Amino acid sequence: MITEEIMMEKARMKSIDGFKTNIQKIEELFPSCVKEGRNESGEIIRGIDMEALSLLLGDHVLGDEKYEFTWVGKKEAVIEANTPISKTLRPIVADSSEWDTTQNLYIEGENLEVLKVLQASYLNAVKVIYIDPPYNTGNDFIYLDKFDTDADEYEKELGAVDDSGNRMFRNLDTGGRFHSLWCSMIYERLLLARNLLISDGVIFISIDDNEQENMKKICDEIFGERNFINCFIWNCSTAGGIRPKFASKTHEYIYCYAKDKTQVSTFYAPLSGDAIKTYQQKDEKGQIYRDKDFVFKNKSSNENQKYEIECPDGEKVHPKDGYIYRYVRERFEQALQEGMVTFKRTTTGPLLDSSGNQAHWNIYIKKYLGNAMGAPSTLIPKEQMSIYNVGTQCVQDLFDGVRVFENVKPVNVIQYFINMIAQDGDTVMDFFSGSATTAQAVMQTEIDKNIHLKYILVQVPDKCEETSEAFKAGYTTICEIGKERIRRASEKIKGDHPEIQYDFGFRVFALDDSNMKDVYYSPVEYSQDLLAMLEENVKSDRNDLDLLFGCLLDWGQPLSLPYSTECIDGYAVHDYNHGELMACFQKDISESVIREIAQKRPKRVVLRDSSFAGSPAKINVGEIFKLLSPNTEIKVI
Template structure:
């Protein structure tokens, strides 16, 4: 019976396995920090395998900074953390499919790697803008000014500083780049094949973010850099140029395609004609039937005679039979005098829309974002909220009714608000995953005075209040207005679980359990979901069988029992249900023979069930 891992996936070793499948001669062995052998990559050999000439030198076109390699290592490093359910702060815990996760997003993204691999349709993030100040995401690769000076070569051989390290120097850019790079690496894994990511950014790091995204997602995945007009007013105290806009970078994976949006009224008024007796089916416009010479796709050459007797021999886009069908349907326009080159009649009702513009000057402004907050809280509970209208626009062009939307810098939870609003309007069932560090609010802020001690408390309360208001504005709407709260915490397991060999048999026997004493069945269940890569939003039931508590997740995707000394009758009941997975505690069995017997019971009654212990 296998033992559950109870830590995040080792992405570095996964990447090694992928490379090994393509280039087995590039795989070697090395020892880890504990002296154990593990697979590694011979990078010089790999570079040579990918080159059509002899590798001679280390020049390459690349974007780099101090700490970049460390950020890659940090993104791939496994962690011993878990997500603990918090039912008391949740809304509609048993039925909702939405998630609100509290914790550092780098670690949360690591934990979500298996459960949401390739399942997220849209990601929106509004990361902290780099203004030269330290920001709150303090990762292992973040370094002090002195450390940066040493590593970046800003001192000579005698230790003298080569130039002054001011706030405008690269350390601040390096910190920010390292912070965002590792998170985007992990986020990319969660996007579906047609998934799209939108990132809000200002001038300070726009250039660097574009280069990072080109590297993480690939230049071919770049869709657009959207200019967003965030404010209408021009500040009188602006220096040189008044900044009214920001950017939204948009990247999509291989099959990503943004939806068309309805034609604007201005375009319709300019391009479409009013109905006539000849073309009565609504507004219409003429579309050329001819094909320009030299264009790919060819065409059809024949002569068309107009109602007035004028003949036109051209290279036409349609074969003659299709043209005659258009004539029969009264969808050919010959000009005002019925003698012009024929054109197809395209009705407005036939239009599929138009591509979105990369200039959003009338979507929503930051002032409207503040109004959103004021309408819910009555005061300025959050300083810089993005407007729901901005994110609603992204949802409209990038998602459909059943998609998952992730925001791992969720702030005041504008994205959750926008998801519920759009679902109420179009009947969709989009699901959101909000991730936010519980950053403490300023004691002088209105939010703190109102009793909100951290940003997560603001975000959760906003979702509750927004849901109530959306119901009031849309009394007939049926949408998911709940969310499950999960909080990042240390692993459920004691140290002995991971390194039993480091403890003497006497000490092991003194330990009653390898599970921490403050952990509940629900903690253990959700820890197993992460370990086995199951989504965290599915329904589950709990029941008592012969005195033991048994949890069934999503109709048998997983059945778990974490009781001590589980009797054989319970084991057989679970096996007869033939779940895809079953999990027990190691202490559920008095002895090794009993554990072996469990394996035999499942082989007999449920041979396809995967059984593990924690």
């Protein structure tokens, strides 16, 4: 008889432990360096034998003197980034749009914790990350990611807590910690963000002069100097306003790093909206193109570009004086065979017939939209990207003239960078989403490039000041503004393009404490005297949907796939992504229901401890799955 431990795993219901993950990576390279031993608390653990690792690395182990970038609190930042938390994401269907079909996510919560929670589900899954983190102006509230300090003591020392209970401080230039705390804040988040990037993924980071030097050093350390792609310069404002003493600041920076630069495809400079509109034709494969002149003015005497071409009716043509063909004859013949050449009748073209008279044809080459872009310049042309005022005005126009947000990045700023690299099906992420400009940029990119993209936005639900126009208009948090902006931008795009069918919805999730009671995390073994207590290990305010999506995070599944619920003998059974995961969270599930679930052969199954009358019933469930669906993984919560 098999035991329940063999068949059923206890769900983790915590974020990934970064320290254990790092140990596993080292073990893959140097298995002899991972050994059992005692930690400082006397517990037996698996860890790294640094002496054995040093032997393997030989003379490449560095001493005290080395080039490095450090600051007060860096070690604590590394520890914080790798420490797991007992948090979850709770679905908010009422705030969502097109919940059942959308693949876009809007997450409300402190972004460091959200990034931790997403580590399993979105590991190596994001193609483009764009972030516009808070600039270090010297008078901003910045999150201090320290959770082990007594709350009263903390508030006494720092004097500020946000509405979600996250502790904050005012990063004053006079505090002696101006750069250190900002560096710790961004370092932790970038450590986690890198894990989410796919192998050929890239991150774009907006920054100004206050921290651009430190940002570069931090990114060099996290992503590696070899993965630095470029620093782009954006003309963000005019030189208007009060005359400065030295120089008018009219630019900001956008750093770009790859997860693995060797895997990244060629960057292309995006076309402007007006230029894209000239690409209106489709070939038999549905690819979009426009006709480009094959004959153009040039004083070249190269006879290889002045040959005769036979047109569809047999007329032979050649360029007039002062004109040449774009290709030499061999390249033209190749393009003709590839279906790249278009002949059009005309009486005013730049070609002559064999007799030297005006030809009746002109010749064009198909230029496809995907190949229409050259290499981008690090100094972005002004006509390609708007200034701050345009971004702020865009949001104001969407909100019927109400100025609900200040200093908004223009849509075409973020769209410019998404366009460089994003392809059909890619995911774009922004974990400092603010007014949700990135969502609008993603939607507009889909329209312009005729592709489908997905986005993940993360924003802490900071309160709007009561004196602000946003609060007076009924918006109490930044998240409310962001969600409403996506809805309004979606409606505008659909109104401008009624013929299109894209994903304009988004699923809303809110960061919250674990679905499980504290007893769930106690380091105790199962025993009969604990069963009664464990039967109610789920918090009373959590429903089936909370538990389902909590299990998806635990099992590392994306949160954007379809699911359904059916009633089997009076029990609600949830099916996520057609058998990828099935779950039933009701008590005392009958054997007939277990058998019907097993007969569907799901890849994974989640049940509650209270689903079983006792250990024999749990063992029986294992036997049923061993018989009917032996490859199904089973977890209990």
